[in-house]
Amino acid sequence: MATPGTEYPLHIVDAFTKVPFEGNPAAVCLLQNDTDIKDETKSKIASEMNLSETAFVSCATPDTNFSRADKFILRWFTPTVEVDLCGHATLATAWVIFHTTNNQHRELKFETRSGTLSAMRKGDSVSLDFPRFPPRPLNADERRLLQPVIDICCGSVGDDSVLEVSLSPDTYKLLIRLKDDVNVSQLKECIVFPDHLLAQDTGGLIKGVILTLKGSAENGAVDREGTPYDFVSRYFAPWQGIAEDPVTGSSHTVLAPYWSEVLHKNMLYARQCSKRGGDLLLTLHPNNRIEIAGHARIVMSGKLML
Missing domain, CATH: 3.10.310.10 (Diaminopimelate Epimerase; Chain A, domain 1)
Incomplete structure (x- = not known):
């Protein structure tokens, strides 16, 4: 002591x-x-x-x-x-x-x-x-309960911008994938008010929300050398006292298995595009583990x- x-x-x-x-x-x-x-x-x-x-x-x-x-x-x-x-x-x-x-x-x-x-x-x-903690699709009751959270997070890019929503029950993280025609600038400009999220009844299902988008040169998801990212994201966790986290390793335990299945790749290059921003190299191994470098x-x- x-x-x-x-x-x-x-x-x-x-x-x-x-x-x-x-x-x-x-x-x-x-x-x-x-x-x-x-x-x-x-x-x-x-x-x-x-x-x-x-x-x-x-x-x-x-x-x-x-x-x-x-x-x-x-x-x-x-x-x-x-x-x-x-x-x-x-x-x-x-x-x-x-x-x-x-x-x-x-x-x-x-x-x-x-x-x-x-x-x-x-x-x-x-x-x-x-x-790694792969997400699963929401059931109808979860979608109805969490729709206000989805609307708050995606309101500034439009209600029709959401392609898919899933939930990682192990980590209580909600993953919202935006449509591929949304660009990185729009993702960066999304305004998410933490107080509005905290005011919603989420039934204890979530402790954080991930917004994510497939990366490409066309939508501006490239690093300083011009190399495209496989995907980009932002992460909000006001339920844990974090309005927006700049770069989140734990959210990538959900993101990596999701995007690995979508892109059919076990090695992924990712960017969390908060105001500070950061890069992650992700490797998925067959033992249900993920390497985050x-x-x-x-x-x-x-x-x-x-």
């Missing part, structure tokens, strides 16, 4: 980008033991950071340290709740361990609410091994003083 005056290393990392101030920022706090800070205090720290997630990572065994260990306990807190899975903060955590602690392991294991996750060095990037930049390092 922390005593007054205790200090802990704290880093702010932009994940899924090579460029500072893009991608998705996460705070990463290094603890020797998870019990060093009470959960109530973790929640207050996450609120103080006011980022979509703050990660708290500790060594899985107390007789080692961050430079020698390859097994860790990892937890993620939004400004309001603890969450079961967070991709960008996992990438940020692995990046911090690999780049600031002199840890020479090729692979790190994280024990989390979603089971054991691994992070591996992959050239100059980090690759995450995550479960990306870069990160540490933009601030300091100490948390309690």
Whole structure:
């Protein structure tokens, strides 16, 4: 348990980008033991950071340290709740361990609410091994209940812009695919008011909404070098205290299996086109797992003083 005056290393990392101030920022706090800070205090720290997630990572065994260990306990807190899975903060955590602690392991294991996750060095990037959670079509009752949410998310691109709607019951994420003739600029300009979403009775079916669109050069879904993305997306989760998440690893555990089936591809290049934006390389493996690879930049390092 922390005593007054205790200090802990704290880093702010932009994940899924090579460029500072893009991608998705996460705070990463290094603890020797998870019990060093009470959960109530973790929640207050996450609120103080006011980022979509703050990660708290500790060594899985107390007789080692961050430079020698390859097994860790990892937890993620939004400004309001603890969450079961967070991709960008996992990438940020692995990046911090690999780049600031002199840890020479090729692979790190994280024990989390979603089971054991691994992070591996992959050239100059980090690759995450995550479960995948394919969505299924809505039934009639779910469609009727969630139609107001669909209307709120797609109102600015028109009611006839929706091609398909599905639900990932494992992650409580609603996936809304827009028609192929919608362009990336229209997706970026969609205005989604979080208060309007929170006011809807969703029956507890969803905790987040994904808007997604097939990528092509014709609709403007290309990177800085002109390479087309396979798909692009945005993600909204006001039910978890996140109005819009800049880049979301966990949403791609739903998106990747969906688009893999649509495009008949097991390797996908994706863009989350929030204002900050970020790129993800996705590989689907036959063991019902997904590899999510990306870069990160540490933009601030300091100490948390309690």
